[in-house]
Amino acid sequence: MQRYFINVDPAQEIILPQEPAHHLLKVMRAKIGTRVEVVLADQYVYIAELIATAPVAKLKITQKLSNNSELPVSVVLACGVPKTKEKPELIVQKATELGATKIVFFEAARSISHWQENKRERKITRLQKIAESAAEQSHRNKIPQIEYCDNLTQLLNNYQATKRVVAWEESAKQGETSALSQQFQNLKTGDSILAIFGPEGGLTSDEVSQMNSTGVVSVGLGPRILRTETAPLYFMAAISYATELL
């Protein structure tokens, strides 16, 4: 069943905003009586029925579901701004499917691309849309938030979490294999974790020292070199496996 996020209180009349209305009526060719899943402002999933198509599309709730497809911990990914336009889009789409709560792009020392101030908002709006449609498709209860951060100091100041880790290639090269699972084993339901990833050229050792000095733990993601867009996806799958399937 098609799923839409609608920021409306379940006690109120549910009028579909323009975009989901267009999708439901034109793309999905829904008719009066068609049932859809909606996630309302309370982050619960409801089954609702289309009861009017014009002048606005209206839905009536028929059932509240207890489904929850969210990870037991909230995961904030912080990714050094990658070189191409495609990589942030891939990271956002896949990390949304895999359960991320928030995805922050930050300007790292070796970031080659820079998000100029006048284009930032447009970039974030575009990535936020990708997150929304991936959240609908993967049946999430939440849409991850997309944010931008000017520099590492600001990132470390503004993004507190129960645990903070950085994926550090050198950890893996030194044959370190248990730091990630140690961090995961201490996580409790409701905890939060910030995971930091470098851009294409990797993080500098200065950046990693600065992180370590504020308590961010270096972790390896195995013996293979992962591309900048693959590392956060590895992390998301690993934390899902460790907290949902183990």
Place this chain on the structure above:
Amino acid sequence: MQRYFINVDPAQEIILPQEPAHHLLKVMRAKIGTRVEVVLADQYVYIAELIATAPVAKLKITQKLSNNSELPVSVVLACGVPKTKEKPELIVQKATELGATKIVFFEAARSISHWQENKRERKITRLQKIAESAAEQSHRNKIPQIEYCDNLTQLLNNYQATKRVVAWEESAKQGETSALSQQFQNLKTGDSILAIFGPEGGLTSDEVSQMNSTGVVSVGLGPRILRTETAPLYFMAAISYATELL
């Protein structure tokens, strides 16, 4: 350091084939004395030095490394042929980085695209190249093999393994959460695992029954719906976490 796969015995003279030679001399602008990593026919990594550039590029081994970046188990992914051209490419690139041994595309009941016989070889050759370059970049010791399989029966007959699993959405929907980790916990070094994934529309229940009747175990990959190209990547990260980091 740049890494190349060269199918030459380490006791023989190492002449770079045309493509890596072009890459090393033209793209990387290497000069006599430049050092590279090469993986030779014995699947070991060597440090080698460029000793001649014309008429052919020759390398001399200076050191044998004991690096092994391969998973302790061999993983064969079998993916229902996806709809678009981009998805097999993404699966191959990312699964190579994440350590897969072999990637088979098979014609599933709900596969919308079909690889016509006269185009198959070209498609496989193209995907094999993507695997090779991803293997170089991620510092693998092996290049995964790309294969194609006409139908499920053939897949089940031809691809034997220590364990065989299928990612089945319905398992996840029924709240099954431990089948995957049970399978992983019984794996020993040197074992093999075949993991099967559906195309965009998913597998049919007939297909899953046929698999189950030959001993393939249904496993869930968590509560979120993963796209056809995301599920194998989740699987690869989870098996790396379970066998390399836990």
